[in-house]
Amino acid sequence: MKLYYSAGACSLSPHIALEEAGLKYEAISAPTKTKQLPDGSDYRKVNPLGYVPYLVLDDGTGLREGPAIVQYIADQAPEKNLAPANGTLARYQLQSWLNFIGTEVHKGFSPLFNPAMPAEAKKLSADRLLERLKWVDGELAGKTWLMGQDFTVADAYLFTVTNWAKPMQLDLAPFANLSAWRERVAARPAVQRAMKAEGLL
Template sequence: MKLYYTPGVCSQAVHIALAETNADFTLEKVDLQSKKTETGADYRQVNPLGYVPALELDNGEMLLEAPAILQYVADLKPESKLAPAAGTLERVKLQQQLNFTASEFHKSFGPFFAAVKPEGAALAQAMTKLEARFDVVDALFADGRPYAMGETFTVVDTYMFVVASWTKLIGIDLGKWPHVEKFVARVAARPRVQQVLEREGLLNAA
């Protein structure tokens, strides 16, 4: 398999999942500005929308969208317990958290990464929405659970970890949400996550 990735963005969640399952994969970095891969290829031929991640399977098929790829990777090695078995209520709960992370948590950062940053009332509105999403995530961990689904590390944690880590890019103090802050530190300390951060050149930034 080959993972098309960009350091520090949501493709990092898939990178972590692949590392946690000890999968056999290669990496190809993508420049999201030029839409070129590190080999000089046009990334839009891989994903017409131009964003990562994309996972090329050994048979040449391409998978897109982080929540779908994460579940695929988890199911390749069920013994990893990165996702509950398909067809169970726990699997639906995992999908619920993946969808929240993608459609609410991740997307709430969009205005802050836009080419034209919001100002004034628009900035205040964007910040209010983002903080509300962090409140929800902080409440999830308020019962003392180490990971989003409970005691077991899953693909939800790979994605939530990456998104929550973006606070440092936009100057927000994660300490406002102490349960999230502890969660991020806990995931960052995992050996395979450390390996991924080092590969992406972000180990000292974690």
């Protein structure tokens, strides 16, 4: 498998999942700004949309969109419990988390990264984002991980996007459960390996 990633972007989530799953893969840098691969070719020839993550399977099939990619990875190593079994209520709860993180948190950061966005719009976006994270903080009360006792691909995704809080000057300190959870995720060896590979540590 080949994972196309951009350092620190949302592709860190499947990068962590691959490390957690212990699968064989090649990570290929596809910077979102330049879209230039290490061999000098245009990343858009691989993924016409030009964004990451993008996973190429051993048979050459491409898979895009982080929440789909991380579930595929989890299903290749079921013994790691990175996702509950397909067809179970717990699997739908995992998908609920992945959708929430993707639409309410990940996309909530987008206006903050946009230099053309007016300050007032950024403030509205930041306030809404902090409301969502306050809710997540409540959901983490008394839990080790988002789904309870098992670390799942949802934890990897939420960790990845909440990493953007600091550069965007969002203070997560008031959220004690979220902050403690982030420390637990950051301490995982697989997370450290993925972050080190992307030059983030």
